[in-house]
Amino acid sequence: MAVSKCSRLSGPLIQELLDSVDNFLFDCDGVIWRGDQAIPGASEVTNLLKKNGKRVFFVTNNSTKTREMYAEKMAKLGFQAKTEEVFGTAYCSAVYLKNIAKLDGKVYLIGGNALSKELQKVGIQTVGSGPDPVSGGQSDWADVPLDPEVKAVVVGFDEHFSYMKLSKALKYLDNPDCLFVGTNTDTRLPLEGGRVVPGTGCLVRAVETAAQRKAQIIGKPSHFMFDCVVSEYGIDPARTVMVGDRLDTDILLGSSCGLKTVLTLTGVSHLIEATAHQESHCPERTGMVPDYYVETIADLLPALQG
Amino acid sequence: MAVSKCSRLSGPLIQELLNSVDNFLFDCDGVIWRGDEAIPGAPEVINLLKKNGKRVFFVTNNSTKTREMYAEKMAKLGFQAKTEEVFGTAYCSAVFLKHIAKLDGKVYLVGGNALSKELQTAGIQTVGFGPDPVFGGQSDWADVPLDPEVKAVVVGFDEHFSYMKLTKALKYLDNPNCLFVGTNTDTRLPLEGGRAVPGTGCLVRAVETVSQRKAQIIGKPSHFMFDCVVSEYGIDPARTVMVGDRLDTDILLGSNCGLKTLLTLTGVSHLDEATAHQESHCPERTGMVPDYYVETIADLLPALQG
Numbered sequence: 001m002a003v004s005k006c007s008r009l010s011g012p013l014i015q016e017l018l019d020s021v022d023n024f025l026f027d028c029d030g031v032i033w034r035g036d037q038a039i040p041g042a043s044e045v046t047n048l049l050k051k052n053g054k055r056v057f058f059v060t061n062n063s064t065k066t067r068e069m070y071a072e073k074m075a076k077l078g079f080q081a082k083t084e085e086v087f088g089t090a091y092c093s094a095v096y097l098k099n100i101a102k103l104d105g106k107v108y109l110i111g112g113n114a115l116s117k118e119l120q121k122v123g124i125q126t127v128g129s130g131p132d133p134v135s136g137g138q139s140d141w142a143d144v145p146l147d148p149e150v151k152a153v154v155v156g157f158d159e160h161f162s163y164m165k166l167s168k169a170l171k172y173l174d175n176p177d178c179l180f181v182g183t184n185t186d187t188r189l190p191l192e193g194g195r196v197v198p199g200t201g202c203l204v205r206a207v208e209t210a211a212q213r214k215a216q217i218i219g220k221p222s223h224f225m226f227d228c229v230v231s232e233y234g235i236d237p238a239r240t241v242m243v244g245d246r247l248d249t250d251i252l253l254g255s256s257c258g259l260k261t262v263l264t265l266t267g268v269s270h271l272i273e274a275t276a277h278q279e280s281h282c283p284e285r286t287g288m289v290p291d292y293y294v295e296t297i298a299d300l301l302p303a304l305q306g
Numbered sequence: 307m308a309v310s311k312c313s314r315l316s317g318p319l320i321q322e323l324l325n326s327v328d329n330f331l332f333d334c335d336g337v338i339w340r341g342d343e344a345i346p347g348a349p350e351v352i353n354l355l356k357k358n359g360k361r362v363f364f365v366t367n368n369s370t371k372t373r374e375m376y377a378e379k380m381a382k383l384g385f386q387a388k389t390e391e392v393f394g395t396a397y398c399s400a401v402f403l404k405h406i407a408k409l410d411g412k413v414y415l416v417g418g419n420a421l422s423k424e425l426q427t428a429g430i431q432t433v434g435f436g437p438d439p440v441f442g443g444q445s446d447w448a449d450v451p452l453d454p455e456v457k458a459v460v461v462g463f464d465e466h467f468s469y470m471k472l473t474k475a476l477k478y479l480d481n482p483n484c485l486f487v488g489t490n491t492d493t494r495l496p497l498e499g500g501r502a503v504p505g506t507g508c509l510v511r512a513v514e515t516v517s518q519r520k521a522q523i524i525g526k527p528s529h530f531m532f533d534c535v536v537s538e539y540g541i542d543p544a545r546t547v548m549v550g551d552r553l554d555t556d557i558l559l560g561s562n563c564g565l566k567t568l569l570t571l572t573g574v575s576h577l578d579e580a581t582a583h584q585e586s587h588c589p590e591r592t593g594m595v596p597d598y599y600v601e602t603i604a605d606l607l608p609a610l611q612g
C-alpha cells in the first residue's frame with residue numbers, strides 16, 4: 001500500500017488495495033453513472049467485485065430516488081445490486097427522522113416524490129411537495145396558513161422549488177422546536193457529457209439564509225449515512241474503501257470515518273483540486289486528499305478480470 | 307454631541323445632532339414604513355426636516371419599486387418626496403450597469419417589474435423575468451437554450467424565483483465574462499406587525515452557491531448607493547446622518563462612508579445586538595455600532611416641532 005496520498009491507483013497497487021479491503025462503498029453520480037448512462041466498464045467492476053467476495057454498497061447524496069428506484073435503475077444499466085445495498089439520502093433521511101429524531105408529527109417537505117415515499121414508508125406524513133407557485137402579495141405570503149401538525153422541515157432536491165416554499169419554510173422554522181433537516185449540500189448535480197444542473201445545496205442554503213438556522217445534514221460528508229450502513233451490516237472501517245468523485249463529500253466522509261479513499265475523475269472534482277488540498281498542509285483540508293485516484297473506476301478492471 | 311457610541315438620542319442631544327448635519331439619508335422598510343403602513347409620526351419628521359432646511363434622501367435596498375413607484379407610495383402615505391430624492395436598488399443597479407460596468411448587451415433578470423423598468427430606462431434590455439416553472443427532465447434543464455446577447459445576470463427580489471431560473475443563471479454565469487450583480491443581501495423583508503418574508507439575500511445566496519461566484523452587490527452596506535447620492539447631489543459625509551433599522555446594512559454603510567449613524571428600533575435589528583457589537587471590541591464589528599439610537603424616528607418630533 002502506498003505511504004503517500006493521492007497516488008495513481010494502477011498496476012500492482014490495485015491488487016494490494018483489493019487484498020486489504022472487504023467492503024466497497026460507491027458514490028453513484030459521476031462514479032458509476034452520469035445521468036442515465038453508466039460509466040463504461042462500471043457495471044463490470046461492481047459485479048466482479050461481488051463475484052470476488054467483496055461486499056458492495058452504494059452511498060449517494062441524491063434524494064430523487066427511493067431504494068427501490070435506485071435498484072431498478074441499476075438493474076437497467078447492468079449493475080447487480082439489491083435494494084438493501086443502496087443508501088440514498090431519501091431513505092436515510094427517513095431513518096434519521098424515525099429512529100434518531102423520533103419525529104412525532106408531519107414534515108413540511110421541499111423535495112420530490114422519492115423523499116415523500118420514503119417518509120411515508122416509515123409512517124411520517126408530508127405536506128407541501130409538488131408545484132407551489134406564488135399567489136397574492138407580500139401580506140399574503142407573510143400570512144400563509146401553517147399546518148399545526150408539522151414538526152419538521154426537510155429540504156431535498158426539488159425542481160418545483162419556489163419563493164412560496166421558501167416563505168412557508170421560514171414560517172415553520174421560526175419555531176425553534178421545529179426540526180430542520182437537509183438531505184445534502186452538493187451544489188451541483190453532474191449529468192452526461194460534463195453538463196451540470198443546480199444541486200440541493202443551493203436550496204438548502206436559501207432556506208438556511210431565510211431561517212437564519214443551520215440544517216442538520218444527512219448526506220456526505222456527514223457520517224450519518226456511513227452509520228446507516230454500519231448499523232445494518234456491521235462493516236469494519238479499516239477494511240472498507242469509499243470510492244467517489246467529490247473531494248468535499250465522498251473523500252471527506254471516507255477520511256472522517258477512517259476508510260480508505262479513492263477519487264475517480266469521471267465526475268465533479270479535478271485532480272488539481274486534490275493536489276492543492278494536499279499541498280496546502282492545512283489541517284481542515286487534509287481530509288479531502290484521497291489515498292488514491294483513478295481516471296475512471298474501469299481502471300480496476302484488469303486486476304479484477306486477471 | 308455624544309463622545310461614546312450607541313447613545314439614546316433624546317432631549318438636547320437631538321438639537322445638537324440637528325445642528326451638526328445638513329443631510330439625512332433614510333432607509334425605508336422598518337424606518338419610515340412597514341409594508342404599506344407609515345410608522346406613526348414618520349411623515350411629519352421627514353416633512354419638518356425639509357421645512358427646517360435639511361436635505362432628505364431615501365436609500366433603500368428594496369428592489370421592488372422604481373423611483374417613480376417609491377415617490378407614489380410616499381405621496382400616498384403623506385411624505386413630501388421627489389422622485390429624484392429616492393435611491394432604490396432597482397435604479398442604482400441600472401446606474402451601475404450603464405455607467406460603471408458600461409454593459410453592452412442584455413441582462414438575464416431574476417427580479418421583478420421595477421428592475422426590468424429601470425434597466426429599460428437606462429437602455430438595457432432584459433430577458434427572463436416573470437414566472438418560469440420547471441418543465442421536462444434533468445436533461446432538458448441542462449440543455450436549456452441561452453440568449454447569446456446576455457452579458458450579465460442580475461438577481462433582485464423575485465417572487466417568481468424557481469429552480470428553472472437557478473438553472474439558467476448557472477448556465478449564463480458559467481461564462482466568466484458574464485457579469486454577476488445582486489441588488490442586496492438582506493435575508494428578510496420586514497412587513498407590518500413584526501411579520502417578515504424571505505429577502506433577496508436568500509435568492510442571491512442560492513445563485514452564488516450554484517455558480518460558485520460572488521455577486522457584485524449594489525445595496526447597503528456596499529457604498530455604491532451612497533456614491534450615487536454624492537454623484538447626483540455632492541453631499542458632505544461629515545454633515546450627513548444615515549438613519550436605518552439594520553446594523554449590518556444601514557449602520558455599516560454609514561460607518562464605512564464617514565457618516566453619523568442613527569439606529570431606529572422599529573425594524574429588524576435589536577438594541578442588544580448593537581451593544582453586543584460594541585462590547586465585542588472586534589474591529590470588524592465596530593462599524594455596526596450606531597452613534598445613536600431611537601425607539602422610533604418619531605422621537606425626533608419634539609425637537610423639530612419646538
